Amino acid sequence: MKLLSKSRDAEATRRKVIETAFGEIYRNGFQGASVNTIAEETGLTKGALFHYFASKQALGYAVVDEYIGPLLLQRWLDPLRDSDDPIRTIRKTCKRYVKEDIASGHFVFGCPLNNLAQEMSPLDKEFHKRLNTLYDTWRSAYAEAIRNGIKNRTVRDTVSPKSAAALIVAAQMGIWGTGKSSQDAERMQQAGDALCDYLDTLRASFKPTGAKR
Amino acid sequence: MKLLSKSRDAEATRRKVIETAFGEIYRNGFQGASVNTIAEETGLTKGALFHYFASKQALGYAVVDEYIGPLLLQRWLDPLRDSDDPIRTIRKTCKRYVKEDIASGHFVFGCPLNNLAQEMSPLDKEFHKRLNTLYDTWRSAYAEAIRNGIKNRTVRDTVSPKSAAALIVAAQMGIWGTGKSSQDAERMQQAGDALCDYLDTLRASFKPTGAKR
DNA sequence: CAACATACCTACCGGTAGGTATGTATGTCA
């Protein structure tokens, strides 16, 4: 028999460390996060923490692989599967998470993925490899979705899927960046709405003479 | 008589510290930058450096006020003065600095202003105040330029200046963020071109049936 | 129960971070 005791459950402990580390890294950056604090918050000693992760870096990589990556897929990419109106889906998803992050107050810490990418990409090859792969996945998924939109006539055929995908992802970096740098919900909201306006210009039905915000 | 000697010129020394600090902070982030290294690179001892700046923070604020701020104005805002075609000017300026940063290799370190804003805004009020003011200035200048463009019929009157300005600035954060996180010139170029495409959709002459990239 | 593995703790390491107290060299001005 196994897993009888709640404590001394290795898998759960490991997971808890990763979740705590995610929070600390999200709030303070990777370099700014302290393994002492992470251990303390987890209710573990530093020795125990290093029983699970060979180094602070290894813990960081695990946070990317086992927390941030899956979160990206679940939040942003899953909704696109089985969507026959990609513009509508992207628009809705964006609006939703802007709203959620403002409501929770998380927006002041920006986007976990972007934070790590900005901080660590030039400093650490392993981080860069992982984070870059995630962003490539994101852009590819958007491009593919837009391509489908063109096929089914919901998107203008004068739109370049790859180019539009690059801009949408960049704009999302910028929206969360705006929230973080301004620490102001209204400015973030404005940037989010502006992206939605742009998304509407991609629709097959778009007319430049239409309503303005 | 003053300023006879090249060394022991306080103003020049101070400036040199700021420039060195800018480089270190640009490459390593504020928290990652070491005052030991900055002092060493300046050819100064740590004691001497702290003769000019009361703390590492104070040095950081000086870098924003006396280096990054002026750089922003000179690079991005000055070209807009006396421009009667804001779209063309923003487009040209963006293309120019994407090209320059790729050529110099600086793009792998991202945008100095954005780096600091992302890293320090949630952690330090003084940084936040300064950096947020700079971004507000930036957005306001763009909004004003677009408003002028609408007046002189170079920009569609269905465009919301404030909204478009928010998106353009956010997209620029994202373009440099893309370069930094991908460490790849081509991906950054793609994002830059995509922003240019978007800018063209703001023109009064824009037709959705036009050429695609 | 014995043998062993895994989970976790205590105490400590070397290194470096930002910061400071104090001394000295240099230029200015009365």
Added chain:
DNA sequence: TGACATACATACCTACCGGTAGGTATGTTG
């Protein structure tokens, strides 16, 4: 020429960082 401020150097302090050595407690398995 001598008093004084400023520019800089030397030496050192404290706090904390990531990381480890060595032990103990709690299983699991035969």
